[in-house]
Amino acid sequence: MNQPPRKLHEGKAKIVWEAPAGPEGPRCLVEFKDEATAFDGRKRGRIGGKGRVCNLLSAVFFELLEREGVPTHYLGTPSDREMLVRRVDIIPVEVVVRNVAAGSLAKRLGLEEGTPLPRPVLELYYKSDPLGDPMVNRHHVRAMGWASDEEMDRVEALALRVNEVLGRALERCNLRLIDFKLEFGRAPDGSVLLADEISPDTCRFWDVATGERLDKDRFRRDLGGVEEAYEEVLRRVTEAAETWKAERGTCTSGHRPGRARVHVTLKKTVLDPQGQAVLGSLRTMGYAEVRDVRVGKLIILELDDVAPERVEEMCRRLLANPVIEDFTVEIEDDCPSPRKEGAC
Amino acid sequence: MLTQAVRFGVIVFPGSNCDSDCHHVISRVLGQKAVYVWHKETCLDGLDCVVLPGGFSYGDYLRTGAIARFSPVMDAVADFAARGGLVLGICNGFQILLEAGLLPGAMLRNRCLQFRCHWTHVRVDNAGTPFTRLCRPGQVLRIPIAHAEGNWTAPPGVLEDLERRGRVVLRYVDRDGRATPEANPNGSLGSVAGIVNEGGNVLGLMPHPERCAEELLGSTDGRLIFESVVAHVRELRAAGGEGR
Numbered sequence: 001m002n003q004p005p006r007k008l009h010e011g012k013a014k015i016v017w018e019a020p021a022g023p024e025g026p027r028c029l030v031e032f033k034d035e036a037t038a039f040d041g042r043k044r045g046r047i048g049g050k051g052r053v054c055n056l057l058s059a060v061f062f063e064l065l066e067r068e069g070v071p072t073h074y075l076g077t078p079s080d081r082e083m084l085v086r087r088v089d090i091i092p093v094e095v096v097v098r099n100v101a102a103g104s105l106a107k108r109l110g111l112e113e114g115t116p117l118p119r120p121v122l123e124l125y126y127k128s129d130p131l132g133d134p135m136v137n138r139h140h141v142r143a144m145g146w147a148s149d150e151e152m153d154r155v156e157a158l159a160l161r162v163n164e165v166l167g168r169a170l171e172r173c174n175l176r177l178i179d180f181k182l183e184f185g186r187a188p189d190g191s192v193l194l195a196d197e198i199s200p201d202t203c204r205f206w207d208v209a210t211g212e213r214l215d216k217d218r219f220r221r222d223l224g225g226v227e228e229a230y231e232e233v234l235r236r237v238t239e240a241a242e243t244w245k246a247e248r249g250t251c252t253s254g255h256r257p258g259r260a261r262v263h264v265t266l267k268k269t270v271l272d273p274q275g276q277a278v279l280g281s282l283r284t285m286g287y288a289e290v291r292d293v294r295v296g297k298l299i300i301l302e303l304d305d306v307a308p309e310r311v312e313e314m315c316r317r318l319l320a321n322p323v324i325e326d327f328t329v330e331i332e333d334d335c336p337s338p339r340k341e342g343a344c
Numbered sequence: 345m346l347t348q349a350v351r352f353g354v355i356v357f358p359g360s361n362c363d364s365d366c367h368h369v370i371s372r373v374l375g376q377k378a379v380y381v382w383h384k385e386t387c388l389d390g391l392d393c394v395v396l397p398g399g400f401s402y403g404d405y406l407r408t409g410a411i412a413r414f415s416p417v418m419d420a421v422a423d424f425a426a427r428g429g430l431v432l433g434i435c436n437g438f439q440i441l442l443e444a445g446l447l448p449g450a451m452l453r454n455r456c457l458q459f460r461c462h463w464t465h466v467r468v469d470n471a472g473t474p475f476t477r478l479c480r481p482g483q484v485l486r487i488p489i490a491h492a493e494g495n496w497t498a499p500p501g502v503l504e505d506l507e508r509r510g511r512v513v514l515r516y517v518d519r520d521g522r523a524t525p526e527a528n529p530n531g532s533l534g535s536v537a538g539i540v541n542e543g544g545n546v547l548g549l550m551p552h553p554e555r556c557a558e559e560l561l562g563s564t565d566g567r568l569i570f571e572s573v574v575a576h577v578r579e580l581r582a583a584g585g586e587g588r
Contacts, residue, residue, distance in 0.1 A: 266452070270497060273453050273531070318414065321407055321443065323450035324497060 026087035054199035069334025088185025098179035173236040178204035258306040265296035349377035362398035383415040393430040396437025409439035438548030449498035455531025474576035485565035487551035514538030
């Protein structure tokens with residue numbers, strides 16, 4: 001250590017310290033605190049061991065999600081209370097995904113808490129303490145320039161994917177994923193990464209059998225046994241995590257999500273009238289260096305399960321006409337290789 | 345049996361728009377039996393001839409005919425054709441038959457890149473098919489076209505093979521019957537306007553015979569195609585065939 005680490009940000013539950021850059025670029029160290037707040041800071045307290053539980057739980061969840069093709073800022077946990085992460089530019093839009101009516105949604109729509117929603121509901125909130133995190137929609141995000149449409153498409157797709165993966169994994173711990181909040185950030189290369197934390201502070205977990213709340217609602221509503229509930233979730237999840245790890249690389253769903261980019265062009269031997277017209281136009285415009293133009297199609301397939309031979313089959317049967325067209329396929333696998341060892 | 349109407353089934357895809365015209369010509373002009381067959385049907389029993397009409401099935405998305413080709417009814421059409429049933433694909437119907445592999449080759453965009461909608465002359469190069477038997481060999485028919493992708497092409501050697509076997513049934517020509525580049529409205533290989541399959545029972549053509557079957561519309565040449573089918577089916581029936 002040549003110089004003391006610089007504090008980049010201190011929030012209600014975490015302190016973010018600057019960390020030396022690594023091979024993956026700029027990094028930060030996140031320190032998880034025991035301080036607890038609720039109702040936008042109007043209720044304050046302390047949950048013993050909370051920092052440790054939230055840090056370790058988040059680590060397990062991030063590792064699981066990475067294996068399932070969700071890119072995260074997570075790099076490792078140097079200690080029980082610290083997480084090393086990639087430094088990202090946080091998108092100021094919090095994403096809440098709900099499976100069961102609870103909390104503010106129950107109140108807002110007059111639903112009884114515990115009413116299952118027929119399909120996951122995704123909500124957006126503007127991340128602003130002074131404003132109390134107001135609910136917003138895509139139009140606000142666009143108008144205020146908080147994130148681009150492409151980024152929000154990605155954010156929403158990732159949030160729903162997180163819901164699938166976590167919901168399935170938690171079920172095996174006898175925990176019901178009621179709802180949760182996520183934050184995303186932009187990496188220096190412009191890609192969107194899942195950031196912040198995933199813990200009883202940011203999720204609602206109910207015991208499958210008893211319906212007992214094992215999350216921050218115990219603190220919010222003075223239900224008692226807060227520390228015990230947090231420890232219980234950590235215990236169940238770390239136990240199950242051993243099984244998840246054994247399944248690494250295969251994805252717990254047994255599928256490898258990803259996408260295929262299919263390029264279709266007319267065969268070289270086939271005259272391309274569109275290409276010829278564009279060529280003529282470019283030449284007229286003075287671009288004499290253009291020798292030939294082929295106009296083709298780009299078809300992007302989002303796949304729950306990547307199987308190159310099936311994509312080829314789709315191309316041969318429908319996407320391209322082999323009599324006149326050639327195609328190339330680029331596969332992007334969302335969960336390519338197991339995490340590199342010793343990241344931290 | 346002999347006097348019983350010839351039964352045509354007109355397939356209706358989402359986006360077909362010449363189905364009513366075909367139905368009208370078959371039933372009102374020719375006095376035969378026409379029924380609409382929704383693309384989700386899987387049974388074509390009892391029909392003598394299946395017509396795939398023109399239009400823009402599935403919005404021409406991806407490629408013309410590419411999606412319609414996977415409609416449930418197309419398995420039945422392939423089956424029907426394999427058993428010798430008469431299949432007539434007009435314009436978009438021709439494109440679907442190509443995509444389905446029932447006829448060889450593929451359609452490219454018109455060489456001029458324009459949607460062409462006007463009268464053309466086509467020459468009957470094979471008057472021996474069930475669809476042209478009432479025409480004289482080499483007869484020039486006046487039939488309109490209306491398409492953006494009728495630029496038929498095929499891998500090297502295919503056209504020559506088709507020509508040798510008399511499978512090029514119709515070609516774009518000038519009014520004197522000469523296949524000149526100027527008379528070819530879309531740039532199709534060999535000025536091809538219509539071809540049949542190996543068995544001669546599946547015809548695909550870009551011109552619209554249903555649009556020129558009445559005096560009022562400026563030409564009755566299109567009737568010859570439908571009337572040939574009727575004559576063919578009648579002859580089969582007379583010979584004790586199954587009515588196909």
